[in-house]
Amino acid sequence: MIASRQPNGSAISALRSLLPVLVVLALIALVPLLSPSNRFLSLAISAGINVIALYGLSVLFGQTGILSMGHAALVGVGAYTAAILARDLCTGFWLALPAAALASALFAMIVGIPSLRVGGHHFVIMTFAFGQLLAIVLTNGGDYTGAATGLDLVGPVTLFGADMSDLTRYYLMVVAFVAAAAVASWAIINSPYGRTLRAIRENERLAASLGINVGRHKIGAFVVSGIFAGISGVLLAHFLGHISPTQFASFPSIYLALMVMIGGARLIAGPLAGGILVAFLPEVLNLDPVQSRIVYGVCLIAVILLLPEGLIAGVGQVFRRLLASGQPKQEREELDTASTTPSEVRR
């Protein structure tokens, strides 16, 4: 007979993956106490805004296995939505957030439906093309989009009456948004929905046979990633005060993809690590910009070759191996098996 057994408490173990991220973010929120330079704060804000977008990308790529080269375009839709709403309807920051999230989600759907019709690699190129198209449309959009010059976005960001435009305050607000993005993406990953997305990543045919509407969920993942991107776009537009088409063309998209890959797309700490590293590596190493890009490209290649799951997972693996080195051999073997992906899956 079919016996009844309860699954073990996986909620707790899931929480364990979120906790370090929240702790790190809490520490990051304390940084203003050290009176950091304004350059640091400014770069950190930009990095944080990227990280929010990266959390969307990690749901799309890390969980669902869909690599988009047009993510910056989704951020752009959010940013332009905020700027146009502010210009035409005097909409403030807080109202722009849901509106931009909606607009980016909608755009994601418009891009996603045709792109997902063509699978695999074609998809990547399609998203790339849509990103480029968006930039071209914005560039030729006349006064409505501000054409190549772009749009200004003025108007203070206030929270409970406090002016958030001050760098430190904006920084704290961005950190809060990053935390929210991390929690949201953690919730998705650990929900049945996240599992569904992973199932699609692993085997679409099997997923469909188990009642999963593969097409709808893939578009759904795309839309979810758009929501993150839209919010990131609003924060960006209000931070910069001026946006223009080139900021959202294909190369920024490539950089977003690189960041998420460096950090590791599947883990909750990945986007955070990737976003921070890419923003601060050239700063910290104090390299000449040309050299720093070379170093950075080489690092990326090394990470992908040596730690294909991303930096965070790789470091975790090394760490576990070190921990395990004290234990009996048998157990160590199993530990490692669990963390290697089978290179060959029977079909």
Next chain:
Amino acid sequence: EDNIVKIGVVAAESGSFVSAGHTLPAGVGLAVKQINDAGGIKVGGKTYKLEMVKRDDRTDIATAIAATQELVRDVKVQAIFGSETHDFTLAMAKITQPAKIIHFAGNSTLAKILTPDSVKPGGEDHYLFQSEPQEFQRSGSTASGVLTLLEPLLGYKPKKSVMIVGNDATGQFLSSYYFKALKAEGQDVPDIIFYPPDTTDFSPFLTRAKSLNPDIIHFWYNGDSTLTALPQALELGAAKSYFLFGVDPGIWKEKQLSADVPVAMSCVPVCWGESSNPKAKAYFDAYFAAGAPHGVTSSVSLLYHDYVHFLAEAWEKAGSFDPDKTVEALLTLHHQGVVSDDLTFNPTHQVTHATEVCAAAPGGDISCSMQQPPAEAPKS
């Protein structure tokens, strides 16, 4: 012990916009050195030396913003120059203006935000200055110069002009003014052809221009693109003569370019390769001696050089670094620079100065002349 005044520079020293970026710190640096060598500036009874603090924006807006924040709040500069990238400058102004930092930038699109309202005391761009003329002035002086210089070389009065324009911020903005200027000169302009900024194959655009049978094709404005496009145009025999915006006769000679038809060129603002402006030679000798490369944008550095001197004079006149007093001084001064003996800012914080236009005869000599800007915008 000398007191130090810091001047910030934000420019692209890496990334895709480098070629323009190098000229900015070079021009500012040269002026700073000249002023310091001459003993510095005297403000309020004390002597100050200038220090240029430059930051690379890596052609990346986040870095440009961070650099500006750093210069304004951490380094505490008295003034900022830059950047060469339009949208970066507009975003930088959002930082410099509330902080009351004098901000010079060359981007002509600044005209969009420099309005009488925004530059008045208390306005949001009170401390922002455009180091280039109002666009109708540059367009007007250029158009009349091009037509005047080409007419004798063509042997008849050109009637039909076609513009080929890069589809980026500068191109979009500038072309409408140049179009009007050409019209005001009596030209028939049947088409403005935009090309994507990274175009290298101009032949389809040129063939289209050729089909309109123009007397002059005007390449407006990107010097690098122009140099790419010209040989293709000559190959296609696209027009009876050409105008290359922003290509210096120096480049023309260095690259050993030649054409079987007349070619006009213009420099922003004065040419370094061949010039009718006597003061310019001394400047460019010093500029290149300092190690700056010969390039299509080299002459732009001259503007920044002049405005550093201009600013220094303003500080001396104001007797203070107080930004409001500095602005007042800048608006009332008549500065003697290389570009012009009488540099002044107009009520919307833009300057007026001449543009140098040259023309190369087929296989022959180059002649240049400074073109004075029109006083008023053409009525369209």
Next chain:
Amino acid sequence: MSLLAISEIVTGYGPTIVNRNVSLTLAQGEIVTILGPNGAGKSTLLKAIAGLVRPRAGSISFDGADVTGLPADIMARRGVVLVPEGRKIFVDMTVEENLRLGAYSRKDPDAVEADFATMLAFFPILATKRRDKGGSLSGGQQQLLAIARGLMTRPRVLLLDEPSLGLSPLLVKEIKAIILDIGERFGASVLLVEQNAGLALAVAARGYLMQNGRIVVSGPIAELRDMSLMRDLYLGGVAQAAS
């Protein structure tokens, strides 16, 4: 002397060890079977012999030469050929292309043509599907194609991994005949891994029983058949479940 000799071989994937100190031999013209439960490591052993998996330790000699660690393409050219489990045919290529790929490294075009004709005659279904993509074949048809493609290489040692998988009873009988025929017709030895014990016991002269990556028993088929361990591990269940 045996044609193929495996001695003390160790295999694994990543950090996991699959086969531990496995030794076996195969003589010219002999048909030998390896039996064992799921996951015992039979397929991995065959892959190691064929050169798809690099042995961690131990040695493999073939035809008197040491071939340990040679890659699969070289092993195939020397005549040690694996027909992998799970019908790994080329699904985007036609049946004919699949078969011709079997003869890729052969330099005897006339004999290849003859073999090609023989295969189509052996397996008439492949003849009718000659121009169809491999992927459009039914499961059993794909299995036949994989076997035929293996034979097209003119192997000296044929490693068959579960050839009867998914074949109808009628075809299992035919395959049995073909395996028995391989030695005579192609002069090849066969190392056979089979879950269909009936088939394995019917064609092989000797057998090895593998469990947890090790050889636990070996001997002539007649002896193996009667062994109680063999029955427990491999055959036993049927009678119980049926009762």
Next chain:
Amino acid sequence: MRAVDIFIQQILNGLSIASVITLIAVGVTLIFGLTGIINFAHGEFLMIGGIVTWLAVSAGLGFPLAAVLAILAVGLMGYILERGIFRFTLERPTNGFIVSLGLIVVLQHVVVLFWNPNQKSIPRPLTTVWEVGGVRIASVRVMVILITVAVVALSFRMITASRYGRALRASVEDRDTAALMGIPVRRYITGVFVLGSALAGLGGALLIALFPITPFTGGTMVMKGFAVALIGGLGNIYGAVAAGLILGIVEGFSAGYGFSQWTDAYSFVLMILVLLFRPHGLFGGTSGPRMAS
């Protein structure tokens, strides 16, 4: 100028840039279709080819020799990168793709580091311009077209010579099983990668013969190359050639007759439409090895 002359002129214009794009697309299609590697840095390979040509010509070599050097240098670079990097990503094409993004950054900036970011150009190797009717035909453009036709035809023969072609396709589909057939899979993959790279090297030489290049030239070219490869059907050389022609002509005409500022958009829209209605390209292609994430 007569309308018909303009029309013919535009077709000729389209053909020459189409040639360079086709060389990229054929390289992309070969490398992807036959090895499963999506090398987005292919455009930078092209750029390096141009730089090598520029260096060689500046050093006083003639263009033909410089072009050969470019082919060899980029082929060698392909060999090193395949051996040193891409072979380790074969099991995970996505990683190969990401690595190639990293390579873009590295290659561009290495060139900037050594030879500054400015435009580079060489004197035109052929300067004659024929005038036929109202149409101007530059001999250098004709040279580019002819070389492309010859080289593509040659590669096509090499790849499709039945035994190799079959073995290559088998290697793509299932490397292990192909090896079981005695196919030296690794050598084939390397060979194809090197061939594709060498084509990019040639493309670079031809490109700089036509137009100046910068360290950032690769980016726009590779997008067009990929667009062409996809429109034609990945892995399909015929398709790449046909699609290259189509794209070249569409671009020429859109710049010449359409709204010129939308020129870049036309090719992307074309690609999106084609893929929407024919997901495997106009002429059908392999779906390639499955993309494991």
Next chain:
Amino acid sequence: MSPILEIRGLSKRFGGVTALSGVDLAIEEGEILGVVGPNGSGKTTLFNVVTGVHMPSGGSVSFRGRDITGLKPHAISRAGIGYTFQQAMAFAGLRVLENVQIAGEHVRVNAGASHHPWPTPLALLDFVGLAALADERAGVLPFGSLRLLGLALALASRPALLLLDEPAAGLNDRETAALVGLVRQLPGHGITVCVIDHDMKLMQMLCRRLAVLDFGSKIADGPTGAVLADPKVLDVYLGGDL
């Protein structure tokens, strides 16, 4: 009682190949029906058409009186038809337990799937004997275990009708016997089963009724014993006595 699944005049052509031509077949609630036939006779195609993987060229399928012809695979799964693939499959990168959890999360219980209280994912793993491997990545399982996992996945989607395509392929006799033990229990849990396999011992143990396909047509349908003794079947399928 009306059949749970009713197939009428079902045809499927692939280009020139007729994989199915006018097949009629009814599966009664609670039975275990076997489908046999030579390789390439259309068995898998029959399953694929029923489960929505392929569109039929003609004919209809109705499930519990509802016409489901041409629905998408996920919709058919949700209607209550589960199936396992001839090529064993699982979500290779995910843990075994996660596999089963996913499979159980997309059922619409009211839409025709079983109303019985359903066992937990771990219990299902226990049922197929994979509980010990719950934390392994599915990709490293050996073939046989992968098949069992496939069965667990299909079961987790709460099917009222379960289609098994060669569930015993690659299993040895002992493992096959264990599988028989499992499948036999299913009707007791309200699951009707239709199974394809070439292992006649298995089929005899499991099925009271067999349907035989040949060249896409049904050539026999009836009690197992009788069908296996049918000379036609002996001739095209069994090749003589068992």
